[in-house]
Amino acid sequence: MLSDAEKKRYSRQIRLFGEDGQERLLRTSVFIAGAGGLGSVISLYMAAAGFGKIRIVDCDTVELSNLNRQILHGNADVGRAKAKSAYESLTGINPEIEVEALVETISEENIDQLLQGCDIIMDAMDNFPVRYLLNRAALQRKIPLFHGAISGYQGQATTIIPGKTACLACIFPRAPPASVFPALGSTCGVIGSIQVTEAVKYVTGAGKLLENRLLFWDGLNGCLDEMACERNSACRECSDGEY
Amino acid sequence: MLIALPDGSRREIAGDIARIEDILKQLCINPEEVIVAKNGRIVSEEETAGGSDELKIVRFVHGG
Numbered sequence: 001m002l003s004d005a006e007k008k009r010y011s012r013q014i015r016l017f018g019e020d021g022q023e024r025l026l027r028t029s030v031f032i033a034g035a036g037g038l039g040s041v042i043s044l045y046m047a048a049a050g051f052g053k054i055r056i057v058d059c060d061t062v063e064l065s066n067l068n069r070q071i072l073h074g075n076a077d078v079g080r081a082k083a084k085s086a087y088e089s090l091t092g093i094n095p096e097i098e099v100e101a102l103v104e105t106i107s108e109e110n111i112d113q114l115l116q117g118c119d120i121i122m123d124a125m126d127n128f129p130v131r132y133l134l135n136r137a138a139l140q141r142k143i144p145l146f147h148g149a150i151s152g153y154q155g156q157a158t159t160i161i162p163g164k165t166a167c168l169a170c171i172f173p174r175a176p177p178a179s180v181f182p183a184l185g186s187t188c189g190v191i192g193s194i195q196v197t198e199a200v201k202y203v204t205g206a207g208k209l210l211e212n213r214l215l216f217w218d219g220l221n222g223c224l225d226e227m228a229c230e231r232n233s234a235c236r237e238c239s240d241g242e243y
Numbered sequence: 244m245l246i247a248l249p250d251g252s253r254r255e256i257a258g259d260i261a262r263i264e265d266i267l268k269q270l271c272i273n274p275e276e277v278i279v280a281k282n283g284r285i286v287s288e289e290e291t292a293g294g295s296d297e298l299k300i301v302r303f304v305h306g307g
Contacts, residue, residue: 038307126307151304171285172303176276181306188307214278214285216301221251227280227299232287 002026006096010050021204026052026097028203031118033106033134034058035082037183038148039124040072041192046122047090049200053098054090057114058082059105069185106130111137120199123147124192128175132237135160135168139243146198148191151181153219155191158229159198159210162243166212170232190217244293246270249277249302260293267300277302 002010002019010022030051032043035058043056062070062077062085070082077085087101104110106125111133115121121138123145125131131147138145138160145160147168160167194215201207216225233239246254248270256266263286267274274288280299281292292298 034307036307124307126305128305149304149307151306154302154304156303172278173287174275176303176305177273178305181304183306225301227278227285227301228283229285 006050009094009096013049017200017204017206021206022050024203025050025200029053029117029119030055030122030199031115031120032056032122032124033130034124034126035070035072035086035101036060036066036124036126037069037185037188038150038192038195039086039122040070041188042122042124042148042196043072043086043090044093045193045196046199047094047097047099049196050094050097051199051203053100053117055100055102055114055118056083056086056090057102057104057106058086059103069183069188071185106133108133115141119143120202121145122195122199123149124195126181127178128172131168132175136237138162139167139238142243144199144202146195146202148195150183150187150191153184153187155187155217155219156214157191157194157198157210157217158214159202161209161211162238164211166229166231167235167238167243169237170235171214171229173232173236184219187217187219190219244295245297247297247299248272249300258293260291262288263290263292263298264288266292266298270300272300 028051060082062073072089073085081103083101083103090099139162142162148157214227244256277300
């Protein structure tokens with residue numbers, strides 16, 4: 001049951017999915033992998049929307065070159081752990097939810113522990129090796145993974161539902177070569193917002209998810225495009241019948 | 244076969260059915276950086292394409 005303050009805080013979105021939908025958001029525990037460009041947008045919108053428990057993980061400290069896009073952090077945070085700065089921003093925007101911000105490097109060794117109790121995974125990473133770890137953990141736990149990635153004016157997003165859709169390794173069987181990528185804050189805004197919209201839809205049961213569809217944003221030409229994808233029967237991650 | 248390239252340009256290629264891996268090689272595109280859709284559906288490099296197929300090659304990104 002929502003409190004009067006919660007009814008007021010979330011009144012504009014209660015018009016979309018009712019008090020029941022809002023209660024579902026408040027009962028949802030979210031894992032956000034990364035507090036960088038995508039993680040900033042994702043975590044701020046999820047906190048503001050009232051996802052009840054947010055666990056955000058990042059091992060880095062804030063650098064001056066992050067501030068063009070990583071809107072969780074401010075000038076005064078340069079040199080501080082991103083997780084600490086994230087905690088302050090998120091509890092500042094919504095003190096009524098539970099925020100856990102951890103300074104950790106996500107690895108094969110700790111991913112199980114990090115994901116404990118989480119219902120959904122938000123991909124805000126900057127590399128594919130860790131994304132593949134998130135993908136495998138999502139498959140094992142049978143919880144959704146909301147994928148997003150950006151570079152410059154470009155981005156992509158898809159929603160992975162274990163047992164139902166193609167997994168990340170079906171769509172991207174191998175990681176692209178590692179490189180320093182150009183980054184524009186507004187591209188993180190577009191893709192991160194799409195990921196949060198997907199999570200809201202998933203939790204409240206509204207609309208049509210980006211299932212088996214890879215969405216592309218080309219900001220330079222102002223175009224959205226999509227490609228259909230399907231489970232790969234030879235996928236190294238999800239084809240063994242377990243998922 | 245009509246091919247939409249990552250830079251947004253389009254190219255018509257005539258010829259026999261070929262493996263997508265070989266088509267990418269012919270176009271000097273690194274297969275590690277792109278995904279390819281044949282007639283709107285993502286396919287692996289082992290698939291073949293030709294004739295009236297439409298290929299779309301998109302550079303995917305990894306930043307966050």
